[in-house]
Amino acid sequence: MTPDAAEVVIGTGEAVAFWILGPVALAGALGMVFSRNAVHSALWLVTTMLSLGVFYVIQSAPFLGAAQIIVYTGAIMILFLFVLMLVGRDSSDSVVETLRGQRVAAAVLGVGFAALVGAGVARATEGLAVIGLGDAGGDGNVTAIAELLYTRYVLAFEATGALLIVAAVGALVYTQIERHPGSRRGQKQLSRARFLTDDRPQTLPGPGVYARANSVAAPALLPDGRPSAETVATGVEAQQVEQMPRPTGREQLGSPDAALGTMDPAPLDGPAGDRR
Amino acid sequence: MNLWAASDQPTLEDFGNDVWWIVLIKVVGVFVVLVLMTLFAIVFERKVVARMQQRTGPNRVGPRGYLQSLADGLKLAFKEDIMPALADKPVYFLAPVLATVPAFLAFSVIPMGPTVSIFGERTPLQLTDAPIGVLVILACSAMGIYGIVLGGWASGSTYPLLGSMRSAAQMISYEIAMGLSIVAVFLYAGSMSTSEIVAAQADGNRLDFFGLEFTGPSWFAVLLPVSFVIYVIAVVGETNRAPFDLPEAESELVGGFHTEYSSLKFALFFLAEYINMVTVSALAATLFLGGWRAPWPISIWDGANSGWWPLLWFFLKVVAALFVFIWLRGTLPRLRYDQFMRFGWKVLVPTALVWILVVATMRTVSREADLSTGEVAIYVGLPAAVLVLGGLLLASRSANRDTRLMAEEASAGAVHASDPEPDVLPPAGARRRPTGGPSRAEGGYPIPPMDLTVPPSPRIRRESTDTGTAVVSTGRRGTATIEEDGDA
Structure with a gap:
């Protein structure tokens, strides 16, 4: 190229950014390869991609940089993470080699490929002048x-x-x-249908809450004391709840404080208190 | 516009050549503004929601309770920092930082005012700007997702993981709608830089309606109403605010992604959420509400858009936008997750795409055919509006009809139309839900027994064994008493 074009100087800011971000990007790439945990690998890759995005911005391509960060780092890598997180936290790479010598071969070939590409790029760009964008x-x-x-x-x-x-x-x-259209009733349809037929427009009552059971299988009691089968969820066998005897009145319970055990000691104010 | 006002409007060339101490002042200023806005927003939210719910709200700390969030923040800092045993430590530590840093970063391209003089240096009231200013904000919000997603994953617990999965899907979906809503603004402003978008909304919109000339509003909220509505809905989803706060739905997920976090790490998440709220409010003001420029009746006054006054208009607009966030939270119930995603993908995104098409068509027609504003509105806008409204009417009628038919069909079949579908849940044993329950006429619904009494406290037993008195029974005083006296 022309000699005067080669005199373009790389600015200090650009040089500083390059010497900081270059190692970071490289570290990200290496970390991505050597991490055992898949999520950690993805994070290292994110680091590299972010550095690349900043590189683009420095190289007077701000739109490309923003697109790199928004699309690749922001959307695609998040989707990667989404899948990786579903795999589970403890799924790390196995250290057992299934093919003998695979690691060594992969390392040799990888380094060789990197050298090949690096040499090719270096040769191709050797005499090129920096003209900026x-x-x-x-x-x-x-x-x-x-x-x-x-x-x-x-x-x-x-x-x-x-x-x-x-x-x-x-x-x-x-x-x-595949679902036949109209075969599944939505919330809206069900709600309308309920108003059209049922005498119960609202939801079914919940199960009973007793002193000795609050299971979904414990039916609630109707006013006359019968258990209500409606209150038990479908697919659950109704349970017989052992009832607490029902004490009634002050005669048996003493003062409310004594009954609740909230006052300590309970004041001697009734037959129950007397007996203590 | 006079010459003075024109020189106040910063252009892209005005950025990037400030003295270092001006830059430092601006950076610290943005930081302080964001932290103060967060403190204010929390108290403001609590007070406004309280008023909406007929309560008083915080009223103890400071004058009228306005220092409550400061006290809460201090308390949070002194809480125990818990590291869950199952946590992935580096990522757990990194996540709140990843959530907070981009939140602060995004505000750097928000224009808060015109060119002003700081200690003799003339500089725009904006940290920096770029030809792709708005994309910087989008990139920062995209990075902010990592904080939430990784925080949920690294906690090593189920609820946070579910919360972070939700947020990953939700924020990406709503970011698409948000980005699409902004495209129309880019088309109209002819730029992606925030300061130039503010400049594009500067002085009126000269309308020529069949010979009738007048100056219309130039806010993009008025010119591009559909974009504005989509943006507002999308950013509520993007910032995880009610009614779209599914990643931290407390009735379903305890606290969502930050369940396991405490102390300063939790505070950072909290800070990030509120800063994001402030940022999207500021972006709404910048893109759609004229930025720092004074609203119409004030803008008649010449000095309204110069000097430090615009800072006031800007923050009034931001607070108004924050109020809308709070209003939504106080009013709307949380959406179901599937409905929420369906709304994002099947309503917001297609609407935004069609709207971009309409806007682009109108602009092309007006340029190519050399038509005036009024003619374009008549020939393109009106048919498009009629077409869309007609389509919506037909769709809603047919949907209503389908619903009615299905409901009638369902009601004809069973007594309980709400019976679950047979393939969903197998019948238990020999019993399906009986249909012969008591009807409303027979005696009503199950109610607790009228003579319900609270059982005696188990603490009494402990007390009696401690004292070692001669209680013969198992120690349950209540039981013993009743056995002696018999059930009344």
């Missing part, structure tokens, strides 16, 4: 991207959009449960 944007970064997307690359853009829509719809179709 200042004038590549034309009328600003956002406007330039919009212009390219909707003129030169409009077909690719539309095709990608169509592909994604098809994928999403396909996933929906595959996971959908």
